[in-house]
Amino acid sequence: MPSGLSLNGILPKLANQSTQAGLFKATLKAEPIKIRLADNKETEFWAYNGQLPGPQIEVFEGDAVEIEFINHLPQPSTVHWHGLDVPNEADGNPMDMVEPQGKKVYRFTLPQGSAGTYWYHPHPHDHVSEQVYKGLAGTFVVKAKNDPLAHLPEQHWVISDLRLNADGTIPANTMLDWMNGREGEFVLINGQYQPQIQVKTNERIRLWNATSARYFRLNIPGVKWIVVGTEGGLLEKPRSPVDELLLTPAERVEVIMVGETQGTVNLQSGYYDRRKMMVQEQPKDLTLATIQVKSEPVQLPESLRSFPNWDEPKxxxxxxxxxxxxxxxxxxxxxxxxxxxxxxxxxxxxxxxxxxxxxxxxxxxxxxxxxxxxxxxxxxxxxxxxxxxxxxxxxxxxxxxxxxxxxxxxxxxxxxxxxxxxxxxxxxxxxxxxxxxxxxxxxxxxxxxxxxxxxxxxxxxxxxx
Incomplete structure (x- = not known):
């Protein structure tokens, strides 16, 4: 599989078809596509709008969203807006499947306070695993007009994985996959295998774990991570710098890198023992990308967001x-x-x-x-x-x-x-x-x-x- 390509950390955005302020209107089409990866062999993926990962949806708190989903897959599907506070009929639940060649319009409004790092993916019961490992996933970023970190440049990294047969096809799950969760041998960032990425230490990096089951212990030699946000947006305050970041399936974080490292280092994932069944693994670290780090000063506010106290649970x-x-x-x-x-x-x-x-x-x-x-x-x-x-x-x-x-x-x-x-x-x-x-x-x-x-x-x- 090709590796070492340059990656700028910016995902293509889904175009807003509306000219009305406060309304995001667009179309998502799920369909098979073919990509020539290596050795002149074509691989069939399933993709949103022909993109891997799917196009990024970027909106603001308070916006109304209207997205027409067109299903050109050979299976029923849905679009689940993972993490978003949306009406039941718009959540892409497994009882609301869109049949092959069918359509559905998802409508919802993003409440104030919902700024965060979300994603969308299928949720049809019995088919969700296959549809995601074949490529159906995309990012959804909700922004706030009063974001205290809005001045920082951003990069967005979607981590996924892929398994290929020798003939270039994507194989079905094995018995061990069903037991333990599927892991592909190729770990990708924004659809690229072991890309080269330039990073400045004053950048806000949003990370998505879009794999079916793989756990990541992310580390960069000489670099520490400051977590400033999780799935539902900014934290109360920046966390203490850490050497390693655990990112489990479907988790997202926002981080700032700090450190004195300059030059080329590797983004790595350490081995994580999640106690798989009927498997005796050899611990092995993975190289996800080559990172060119440039140190830039960054000053983070002591407070990022206020949280109301919870009432006593009913x-x-x-x-x-x-x-x-x-x-x-x-x-x-x-x-x-x-x-x-x-x-x-x-x-x-x-x-x-x-x-x-x-x-x-x-x-x-x-x-x-x-x-x-x-x-x-x-x-x-x-x-x-x-x-x-x-x-x-x-x-x-x-x-x-x-x-x-x-x-x-x-x-x-x-x-x-x-x-x-x-x-x-x-x-x-x-x-x-x-x-x-x-x-x-x-x-x-x-x-x-x-x-x-x-x-x-x-x-x-x-x-x-």
Whole structure:
């Protein structure tokens, strides 16, 4: 696969077809495309508007959004506006699928205080994993008119991964992919493999983990990261500089790089043990890009954003992630350095023996079941337990939440400073407490954002009235 191409960190934007102030109107078309990657072999991807990743949608708080989605895929699909507070009928839920050759107009208004780093991707149950690993994902940035960091230049890096057969085709999931989540051998930034990127230390960098299941421990020798924002926008205040940044599936962050490093270094990802099943991995670091660093002075404000205090929660709920071992007769241990070696893709998109393997509160997802009813604009506290042996990133639709505390190995700790998120990772046997409220009525999903686990039923649904 070609590598080492220059990348400027600026994503092509989706054009606004409206001339009316405060209205963003556009069209997104999902369709197969073919790209010649290497050795004169064509690879078929599925893409929004022919772009990998899809075009960036950039809007402001208060804007009305009207996007027509056209589905030219061979499968039903939806567009889920990941992390955004949108009406139920506009959230791209799996019960609202757009059939092949069908269309749907998504309409919503972005509330004040919603500035942040979001993304859009499909959410059809049983098909979400395949549609994302074939290329369907794009970025959605909501800006604020009073942004205290608006003076900083920005770069936007979407991290994805890709697996290819020798003939250039994208293979189906293997049994191990369904168990552990799919990881491709090529890690891409903005669709490029190991690109060359010029970075100044006064730039605001937005990062998206758009992979199905890969965890990143990002580091650059001689450079520290200052996190200034998470999924739901700016933090209360900049965090302390760190050498390494953990970015789990579907997470996003805004960072500033600091350090005395000048010249060429590598953006790397250290090995992360997320306790995969039936795999004995050899720890291996990855090189994601070559970075040309130029040191520039930057002064960050001590305060970035004010957060109101939460009312006492009206409801306290317990959410439990668990696994049920499948019948793996004739399933030998796979002992190899990378999990995708020499395993045979299943003919069935979801192997029947694996249905019901991943559970929430002891149940697998049922489109006809509502797990509970919540009240509009009422503060809820969820205590989320990971009772399984592997990591699971938890995602909640329709709102942003605040992580109150983590408990792991008998120790309780709080995040540094206040932040709004829509994804939080849970280590094996970890407990996380979150608080939030929902701003729209209707059906809301909550699930593991390892997309294969979501497909296999590690998802629930509740109703807001």
């Amino acid at each position: 409801q306290v709920r317990q959410i439990r992630f668990s696994e049920k071992m499948m019948n793996h007769t004739n399933m030998p241990m796979m002992n190899h350095g990378t999990h995708h070696a020499t395993t045979t893709p299943t003919d069935n998109p979801i192997p029947p023996m694996m249905n019901g393997m991943f559970l929430i509160n002891g149940q697998t997802f049922d489109m006809n079941r509502i797990d509970f009813v919540a009240k509009l604009n009422e503060v809820e506290q969820w205590e989320i337990f990971n009772e399984s042996h592997m990591d699971h990133p938890f995602h909640l639709h329709g709102t942003q939440f605040e992580v109150i505390q983590h408990t792991l190995n008998g120790k309780t700790f709080k995040p540094e400073g206040r932040a709004l998120k829509d994804v939080v990772n849970l280590r094996p046997y970890e407990k996380v407490i979150i608080r939030f409220k929902q701003g729209h009525t209707g059906l809301k999903m909550y699930h593991c954002h390892i997309l294969e686990h979501e497909n296999l039923g590690m998802m629930g649904m509740f109703k807001v009235e």
